[in-house]
Amino acid sequence: xxxxxxxxxxxxxxxxxxxxxxxxxxxxxxxxxxxxxxxxxxxxxxxxxxxxxxxxxxxxxxxxxxxxxxxxxxxxxxxxxxxxxxxxxxxxxxxxxxxxxxxxxx
Amino acid sequence: xxxxxxxxxxxxxxxxxxxxxxxxxxxxxxxxxxxxxxxxxxxxxxxxxxxxxxxxxxxxxxxxxxxxxxxxxxxxxxxxxxxxxxxxxxxxxxxxxxxxxxxxxxxxxxxxxxxxxxxxxxxxxxxxxxxxxxxxxxxxxxxxxxxxxxxxxxxxxxxxxxxxxxxxxxxxxxxxxxxxxxxxxxxxxxxxxxxxxxxxxxxxxxxxxxxxxxxxxxxxxxxxxxxxxxxxxxxxxxxxxxxxxxxxxxxxxxxxxxxxxxxxxxxxxxxxxxxxxxxxxxxxxxxxxxxxxxxxxxxxxxxxxxxxxxxxxxxxxxxxxxxxxxxxxxxxxxxxxxxxxxxxxxxxxxxxxxxxxxxxxxxxxxxxxxxxxxxxxxxxxxxxxxxxxxxxxxxxxxxxxxxxxxxxxxxxxxxxxxxxxxxxxxxxxxxxxxxxxxxxxxxxxxxxxxxxxxxxxxxxxxxxxxxxxxxxxxx
Numbered sequence: 001x002x003x004x005x006x007x008x009x010x011x012x013x014x015x016x017x018x019x020x021x022x023x024x025x026x027x028x029x030x031x032x033x034x035x036x037x038x039x040x041x042x043x044x045x046x047x048x049x050x051x052x053x054x055x056x057x058x059x060x061x062x063x064x065x066x067x068x069x070x071x072x073x074x075x076x077x078x079x080x081x082x083x084x085x086x087x088x089x090x091x092x093x094x095x096x097x098x099x100x101x102x103x104x105x106x
Numbered sequence: 107x108x109x110x111x112x113x114x115x116x117x118x119x120x121x122x123x124x125x126x127x128x129x130x131x132x133x134x135x136x137x138x139x140x141x142x143x144x145x146x147x148x149x150x151x152x153x154x155x156x157x158x159x160x161x162x163x164x165x166x167x168x169x170x171x172x173x174x175x176x177x178x179x180x181x182x183x184x185x186x187x188x189x190x191x192x193x194x195x196x197x198x199x200x201x202x203x204x205x206x207x208x209x210x211x212x213x214x215x216x217x218x219x220x221x222x223x224x225x226x227x228x229x230x231x232x233x234x235x236x237x238x239x240x241x242x243x244x245x246x247x248x249x250x251x252x253x254x255x256x257x258x259x260x261x262x263x264x265x266x267x268x269x270x271x272x273x274x275x276x277x278x279x280x281x282x283x284x285x286x287x288x289x290x291x292x293x294x295x296x297x298x299x300x301x302x303x304x305x306x307x308x309x310x311x312x313x314x315x316x317x318x319x320x321x322x323x324x325x326x327x328x329x330x331x332x333x334x335x336x337x338x339x340x341x342x343x344x345x346x347x348x349x350x351x352x353x354x355x356x357x358x359x360x361x362x363x364x365x366x367x368x369x370x371x372x373x374x375x376x377x378x379x380x381x382x383x384x385x386x387x388x389x390x391x392x393x394x395x396x397x398x399x400x401x402x403x404x405x406x407x408x409x410x411x412x413x414x415x416x417x418x419x420x421x422x423x424x425x426x427x428x429x430x431x432x433x434x435x436x437x438x439x440x441x442x443x444x445x446x447x448x449x450x451x452x453x454x455x456x457x458x459x460x461x462x463x464x465x466x467x468x469x470x471x472x473x474x475x476x477x478x479x480x481x482x483x484x485x486x487x488x489x490x491x492x493x494x495x496x497x498x499x500x501x502x503x504x505x506x507x508x509x510x511x512x513x514x515x516x517x518x519x520x521x522x523x524x525x526x527x528x529x530x531x532x533x534x535x536x537x538x539x540x541x542x543x544x545x546x547x548x549x550x551x552x553x554x555x556x557x558x559x560x561x562x563x564x565x566x567x568x569x570x571x572x573x574x575x576x577x578x579x580x581x
Contacts, residue, residue, distance in 0.1 A: 015284070015289070015292075015293060016113060016289055016292075020112070020113060021287065021289065022113060022287070022288055022289050022292070024288065024379070025287055025288065025289075025379050026377050026379055026380045026381075028380055028381045028382045029286055029287050029379055029380055029381040031381075032259035032285070032381055033259075033285075034284065034285055034287050034289050034293075035257075035259075035284065035285040036282055036283065036284050036285075036293065037256075037257075037282075037283040038280065038281065038282050038283065039275065039281070040280070057251075057280035058249075058275065058278055058279055058280040058281075059226060059249040059250065059251050059279070059280035059301075060249060061251075061280065061300075061301070074268065074269075074272040074480075076263075076265045076268045076269050076272070076480045076481030076486065077480050077481070077486060078480050078481075078483050078485050078486050079265075079483070079485040079486040079487075079488070079489035079490070080485065080489060081485055082484075082485060082488045082489070082498065084488070084498055084499065084500055084514040085432060085433070085436045085484060085485070085488070085514060088433060088436040088437060088440065088514075089436065089437070089439075089440025089441070092181060092437055092440065092441055092518065093440070093441070095181060095184055095185075095518065096177060096180055096181055096184065096441070098184070
């Protein structure tokens with residue numbers, strides 16, 4: 001997807017390469033780079049994903065990186081109700097409705 | 107100007123960057139090799155309680171409802187011995203503008219930034235505090251930048267942190283999303299240096315002073331509602347801010363008999379800086395991965411002297427399992443009509459267990475709720491955990507293995523708070539204090555007094571622990 005000047009885009013850059021990580025990080029983390037993503041308005045006239053571009057962020061800074069998304073959505077969701085939780089309300093209501101002490105049920 | 111921006115060069119400039127970005131000369135409070143005057147730091151650089159109240163009222167922060175959880179209390183009594191089962195209340199902090207108690211901290215930090223003439227604020231946080239800073243900054247016409255740890259090397263974003271980043275952007279923040287690693291702090295320093303913005307750290311005296319109103323409000327509202335002081339207040343413990351600030355407020359409200367209890371989600375066995383472990387946990391805060399290290403050495407934070415010092419205030423510290431918190435979060439929605447959390451319900455989960463051992467006439471107050479959102483919900487976390495290879499099933503939550511499985515209790519009585527030995531934490535604190543001395547093997551009488559206050563140790567025990575670490579008191 002092509003982006004034009006002023007579009008809201010996301011850029012990506014490597015902050016620290018695998019060999020430059022802090023000495024205290026565990027082995028699995030040391031093997032991978034420290035990466036960063038940030039969103040802003042595209043300052044180039046046009047660009048396609050993969051291009052090196054510059055954006056102006058919400059705080060007014062300019063940051064350069066590889067264009068990775070144009071008008072990226074926030075697509076986290078609530079997810080499906082898992083069966084392990086779906087019946088909890090009913091189970092607890094049954095205990096509440098019961099008389100006396102419910103050591104067996106509860 | 108040619109500044110070297112590699113990792114070690116920037117870290118070497120840390121002290122100077124901190125001094126400029128926080129505006130506090132921490133060195134001026136030093137009274138020994140280890141010791142500093144904590145109360146003087148709070149008094150001189152924080153804000154007095156009345157001023158905090160005024161700032162927060164002006165910022166629409168605080169004065170949240172105290173809600174009695176009558177159905178959860180009734181459920182506790184159903185599974186307790188006769189006469190036991192304390193009344194459970196919760197402070198509904200989700201009623202703040204950015205919908206968590208963190209607005210109390212942010213309101214003071216952002217107010218201070220504005221008063222001192224900083225053009226903007228920066229916060230290093232993957233939690234609710236980011237949205238709180240962004241929200242307060244928006245209201246006060248300041249720019250804000252939030253630095254988050256969000257995704258692993260495969261590009262998987264922790265859903266809860268992704269949601270918090272969205273909220274920050276909704277309030278007009280620049281959000282720097284980083285992959286896993288403690289070098290987030292390096293990026294944070296670079297941003298502070300480049301922008302000259304205020305470091306809205308979670309751990310400044312401003313931030314902690316902002317929480318004291320939570321303690322005073324709880325005591326006042328509990329007195330009004332029940333005619334007694336709270337017997338216990340329980341908070342979700344990570345970096346130590348909410349526990350420290352609440353406890354200080356409780357003392358200022360004149361309720362010294364209230365027991366201060368901390369609760370963390372048990373994530374023991376998972377490494378907090380591990381790229382692999384990052385997405386094998388379903389809680390991004392309020393867990394032992396922060397709770398233990400910050401208790402035993404508060405000064406690991408992003409400022410030289412952490413104003414959150416929990417060993418001074420904790421009477422008891424417990425852990426609960428991830429599955430138990432999801433279970434109680436579901437119970438809160440289904441039985442009380444309150445969709446909140448999940449991470450903020452860590453303390454509620456522990457309260458549900460502890461209330462069973464308290465008398466029916468007693469009152470336990472959970473000091474926060476937080477908003478629920480897409481990604482920030484037990485359903486989303488369970489779906490994500492499954493995708494990451496974590497098993498989820500009903501069973502005995504005491505058998506839960508963090509990173510391998512999430513065990514949702516079968517019965518409410520299985521929700522059990524596990525005791526953390528505070529004495530062990532005090533020992534670790536002294537060990538860390540001795541380590542911070544480097545080659546120095548002597549401490550001053552002022553240092554000894556400081557250790558006694560900071561770790562709540564008596565003099566003999568403190569001397570004994572110092573000796574175990576090869577440190578003696580200078581003549």
